[in-house]
Amino acid sequence: MNNNSRSQNTSLGIVGFGAFGQLAARHLGQHFKVSAYDPSPGLASVAKQLGVPLASLRSVSQADVILIAAPVSSFEQVVSEIAIACKPGALIVDVGSVKVGPAEIMRRLLPKHVDIIATHPLFGPQSAINGIEGLKIAICPIQGKQHVRLAAFLRNALGLTVIMTTPEDHDREAAVVQGLTHLIAKVLLRMGPLPTRMTTKSFDLLSEAISMVQHDAPEVFEAIEKANPYAGVVRRRFFDLATSMSVELESALRTSPHNKTGQ
Template identity: 45%
Template sequence: MPALPPSSVTIIGFGAFGALMANHLGALAPLSVYDSDPAARDRAKALGLRVLDDPAKITASVVVLAVPVQTLPACLAQIAPHLGRGQMVVDVCSIKEEPARLMREMLSPEVELLASHPMFGPASAQGGIAGQQIVLCPLRGTGWPRVAAALRRALGLKVIVTTPEDHDRQAALSQGLIHLLAQILPPAAKAPKIRTKSYELLSQALAMVSHDAPEVVEAITRRNPHMAGLRAHLLKALE
């Protein structure tokens, strides 16, 4: 493996969130992008980003997986042979227990692992990301405090360090419930004319997640193991 560039970053997956991260991380370290989709690579090239065309060329010290949890196994299988000592892999999936298990199982023990979940997306980040929360779940290695410090100092994020299990348990309520309600209540265009201020505030919250990709909604509402209990509690309360 070639010598690893110090403090360099490769983002794997150039969808909406990958593009958001590239916009902010590019100021912190030399940045490159890899995506198996030629159209995504073309979008990254159009923005002037360094684009890799082969996973074997991923030599950055920090590799960020900006892919849906549904495609994470295939992504890990593709990059695993090319990663080794001195590299850290960070996922940004909306749930944490499943990605943590997959990364531990599929990546070399020489690779440091950090599960993360930025508690914002392209819609909620339009006004900037300073002051927003990001959850970090250290899994393997000792380099994660440097990542946490950079996120705090350079990007102004509020860093919460916890376990994948605790994240999923809390996120089931704080995020999963919002996505469930977004599937139930009518969109703003069909909102009743007679409504309270509290309804308007709730509608604003639901509008922030109304354009999330279907795979994101499925991960949050179906793949979080703590959602089943929350749904049962909600149904019992409605009775």
């Protein structure tokens, strides 16, 4: 594995060929010999279009680098199957939105002879629509030393901004970042179609933020809220602050003289 780009001889096995797995194949195809595994039907044509052969989990798990982009519900099962098939010296990387739980699972189930890096690309197909240069990725080294070279590759070959962190620090910050974005988006979506005509710049930004996450799979929201150990605190704080603000406002507006003008 070189710093700037890898030889087409390095094999990359993508486990889970959904929206993110396909995005990864699109950007990593020129750097690796890519294959992918996914149990879902109907992926043949997109795989063909991307030039990625679909293979069994066992076969994909024998790659030099294994990228786990599997859904939350099958993560532990998938890791235990990779654990049996992977070869010594392999690099195993996951890409989930939450890091404490998956890092613990990978550390517990994978053999000592592989390197493990937990990552969270802070983007998805929606934000990567104009390319991934300058986008952010959080990296948590779990086992082995390959994170140094991976970080250099992500910076130099893909142009990503790399944030080195730990699963705990990641989840603490992501609980606020993703927790709040999704909570606000969910509340606003329930308010019905938002205005688009008489809008301010700040409201347009708010609408854009919401539209970026509103098509996320329900599992993403569930993962953020359920699997991030810090999500509950952030969620309850948000709702508590909203409630106390509501009470304050209603009482302030009741007691003060009604003012019919506005600026």
